[in-house]
Amino acid sequence: MHRLRTCAARLRPLTASQTAQNFSQQRRVAVPRTFQPFRCYTAPVAAEPFLNGTSSNYVEEMYYSWLEDPKSVHKSWDVFFRNANAGAPPGMAHQSPLSLAGLPQAQSLAGAQPNVEKLVEDHLAVQSLIRAYQIRGHHVAQLDPLGIMDADLDSHVPNDIITSSDKLDLALFKDRLSILTVGGFYGLDESDLDKVFRLPTTTFIGGTETALPLREIIRRLEMAYCQHIGVEFMFINDLDQCQWIREKFEKPGVMQFTLEEKRTLLARMVRSTRFEEFLQRKWSSEKRFGLEGCESLIPALKTIIDKSSEKGVENVVMGMPHRGRLNVLANVIRKELEQIFCQFDSKLEAADEGSGDVKYHLGMYHRRINRVTDRNITLSLMANPSHLEAVDPVVQGKTKAEQFYCGDTEGHKVMSILMHGDAAFAGQGVVYETFHLSDLPSYSTHGTVHVVVNNQIGFTTDPRMARSSPYPTDVARVVNAPIFHVNADDPEAVVYVCNVAAEWRATFHKDVVVDLVCYRRLGHNEMDEPMFTQPLMYKQIKKQKGVMQKYGEKLIAEGVVTRQEYEEEIAKYDKICEEAHVRSKDEKILHIKHWLDSPWPGFFNLDGQPKSLTCPSTGLTEEELTHIGQVASSVPNIIILCLSRILKARGEMIKNRTVDWALGEYMAFGSLLKEGIHVRLSGQDVERGTFSHRHHVLHDQNVDKRVCIPMNHVAPNQAPYTVCNSSLSEYGVLGFELGFAMASPNALVLWEAQFGDFHNTAQCIIDQFICPGQAKWVRQNGIVLLLPHGMEGMGPEHSSARPERFLQMCNDDPDVLPSITEDFAIRQLHDCNWIVVNCSNPGNFFHVLRRQILAPFRKPLIVFTPKSLLRHPEARSNFDEMLPGTDFQRLIPDNGPVAQNPAGVKRIVFCTGKVYYELTKERKAHGMEDTVAIARMEQLSPFPFDLVKAESEKYPNADLVWCQEEHKNQGYYDYVKPRMRTTIDRAKPVWYAGRPPAAAPATGNKKAHLVELKNFLDTAFDLDAFKDQM
């Protein structure tokens, strides 16, 4: 209003036609309508006392309409605007509608102001009422098929809307209206119901009409917002998006289905329902986490897929929990039914592929024709663990990778669908972490459709005890995702919202949620008795007619199908199931590889085995090393000032044919990129590197966002390099990168923890996916975890990446010495579940990264990376260690003076990582360079039995010590000791030099840290230290 006044003061009054002309010219370009400076009332209009606060918007709306067509507004407004434009003094432009009839124009100026005010107030009230339905209508929508629970856990009816139930019952309606009237909310009363009100442009309920009687306005709002669909969207801070949604739900007649569509929907309901019934009949005592009570999930998903396919999507990556999973596999992805049924056969043998997983966790990949659009579509359902929602970021990562590899930068071709349970969606933090990736450039998948199977229970827990937010879906509001709640017992409403959701995604490329409010007909699984804990709910459920039956009867009543057709449809599908069941009996062996969710065509041979069991040398030519080194040290064409010194130092190192840690990594990444391998490094602050050593993104010091990524300029036809600082999440981001690495074997995907200590907030991804992924789901993954680790006096949370935990989960047997064949090293790698290394120099780091790609199979690689070694002058490698013919050294023997006279060596100290440099310094200080040998175990797992054996046998008179800087119950000791003993056939003890056992990984006291260090180094070089333990 202030703007209006200021502006009005500067303008001379225009005639209606002059103004209208200007306005319509402007308006053509001003879509959507927003406030424009020229849209000012004349001074008298602006000075009217009722034009204040929100009322001004409404009056503005009418003013525009009047400018375009004076007849489009109520007579009283016409008079008002004419009077105002004619220069009526403030307060004199109003005229009572009563006084308008038959009065000449001149007289109207003296109209009765109170009536006009009432008119304005009533219009404002109607506008507020419309807005109230848009904002809060979903709170009273009839969402619960059982009719016993409020989906928002709140039985209060917002006091600014008139509810559906009120509408149906006139007495209640009057009551309600009187509350609104007497309570003064709107100042409307019953007599206003038949008055005609002009509709604001923020509603589409009028269809082609611009004004409606209040009664009709309320009816249409109720139809749009308070039936079986609850639309939650008014928190979205984008006008276009809000208008888009309003139009989709408010426009009269939007929910019309053709006969064909209704029949298809019925057929899909039949499949969904009869599939569960078939399983229940055949295997009534088997767990399957059936979908009964939410059978509309199947048509819901199929609708989203059909619509998305129509919009150009060719690949859909899906993630879902247990509920209804078999049904989705059967009826959405179209897994052969016999493959599903045979899994219920307890005599089915597992092929020798790994431990496998229960049937409702397995994944699937299928390329087929979408029958509705007649276009090719690839559907995959990611295998997932029991850990609810853990698969969410994995699906997103996989989707992002699929988009990346097909150049789909905006998500037109590849999309993800995530399904959730209501309790898990509300309760699991990873959901939030995943949502927060949705709009980040290097993590966005350009819109995910989320479908919540909201059966209003989580195992035995009532939602009122399971969440503090009104809906289980509230978490989605953080990213401005619209949420469509829908009563799952109304299949047409379900299909409608799913169509809108898919269109939303295709239009705005942002997340959207469909909340299928349903119930769970049986217990949590088919064996559970739900009456123990939800007696009232289950009494109701027992009475509840199934949705297929209800919909079938509805269509029969409408004459869409005959009863006979309906029954035939059921019989047809039952027959399909029966026949598949017969065929399933022929299946004798369960091959998990038939359940692969991410095949890598061409990477393995036809049996799914590596094409060879050899790995070429991971070294590079001198020229390549020099060239990449020059790229790493080149000064870009932007102003970088403070980096010049670092780049110069890099240049010097290259001239001297040496690399530090950052350059070692550079050489590995750069060479792989050159060879066409995509490299993606993600994690918190990875672009610079937490320890300021990496600098892969160089920032212009004067221009915002002007950056240079030299790694993308290594060679003309190189693969792209992605380096991206992530959101401050471990669980979400590590899951994402794991998913990314799943899409292709020809990419090096690395996730770096800020400090290794923080990886444990992503423990679920490590425990459930990375460690056992291949064993459970026969799919390999070459993800690399870079975990900064090292006891450097930085306190308990910046010291340890917890090697003991990773090592404890390695699958090699500590008590069996494997036969040491020529291909021992590669075979070991092939058989392990993951590789754990701690490199002591950049050359070895370089080799192990390259080995990840040059090996003919993929295994996760866990690297404990250094902190102080990043700049340690001795922790450098010479080009000679990286040339062709060189390889990753699993164990670096001592080649110093001890090698000259092994018999004179009294002790061999095995160690790993940074402590090596502390040990050599101390050995020198003790003058024991020819009596104590120090061997570095660079690859901890799979354990280098062969090399440890050779190294220990080299020094026949030496005792064996394992030295580590970590506490005794942590670090590597528990893993290494039994394997070393096995290696030497228990001929000698393996002594321990390191910190004593402790609860915390490190002390917070610097002095204590140094004392501990001194103590264990003293032990390591005290040849009598273990005498009394003999």
Ligand SMILES: Cc1ncc(C[n+]2csc(CCOP(=O)(O)OP(=O)(O)O)c2C)c(N)n1
């Ligand atoms: C992270 C995690 N915690 C606990 C469980 C054990 N659990 C299995 S199902 C379930 C209830 C899930 O409820 P909801 O998400 O509403 O899905 P529904 O089973 O009702 O479909 C629980 C707690 C689990 N699988 N994952």
